[in-house]
Amino acid sequence: MDNASYHCVQVKKKPTMSSLKRDMQDWLRERNVEFTPDNTKAELFHLINRTQSEKIYVIDEILKASGHIVLRLPPYHPDLNPIELVWADIKNNLATNYINTSLDDKIPIITKLFSEFTPGRWQKCDDHVQKIENQYWDHDMRFDNVIDELIINLGNDSDSEEDMEIEDMYSNEEEEDMD
Numbered sequence: 001m002d003n004a005s006y007h008c009v010q011v012k013k014k015p016t017m018s019s020l021k022r023d024m025q026d027w028l029r030e031r032n033v034e035f036t037p038d039n040t041k042a043e044l045f046h047l048i049n050r051t052q053s054e055k056i057y058v059i060d061e062i063l064k065a066s067g068h069i070v071l072r073l074p075p076y077h078p079d080l081n082p083i084e085l086v087w088a089d090i091k092n093n094l095a096t097n098y099i100n101t102s103l104d105d106k107i108p109i110i111t112k113l114f115s116e117f118t119p120g121r122w123q124k125c126d127d128h129v130q131k132i133e134n135q136y137w138d139h140d141m142r143f144d145n146v147i148d149e150l151i152i153n154l155g156n157d158s159d160s161e162e163d164m165e166i167e168d169m170y171s172n173e174e175e176e177d178m179d
Helices: 021-030 041-050 058-065 082-097 103-115 119-150 161-178
Strands: none
Touching (some): 021 041
16 A cells, blocks of 8 residues: 555544643543643643554545555555556556547546456556566665664774874973973
8 A cells, every 4th residue: 555645544543732621631531641630731742742542544445444454664665566667557558658638538448448457467567667676675675784883882992093092182282382
């Protein structure tokens, strides 16, 4: 599932500072977070922000009720969604073969193009996305290895030669200033 706004409508979203105080209290009460009736909205909001809350999406609940497992794509990675490749293929076919067709005439054509999209073609899209995902994992592992090599050990107590030279330079300047 991508992160389009209509896929991210939450069942019970965390209240904000602009929420009603009663809604903030209800949200905290549902999560068994203690507060007093005389807490200000700012105090309630502080409690809300400190409370861990899993985001539950409406569409996910609908799909789970039908026995589906929902996997969400990372933000800004449409290249990991095979449907993007399907759409690109359909749009390319429309642009190439049906350029002078009215919108009303294109609707049945689009339906036909989708129905003709074979499982084999869909599998190729899945395979391509899997290849991209593997490349991301490979790059991530390489990046981690490079970062590990670049980490400077700040716990090292021994002074480097360069540090000693700098200290000597400053101590010599101080001696000259005293003369």
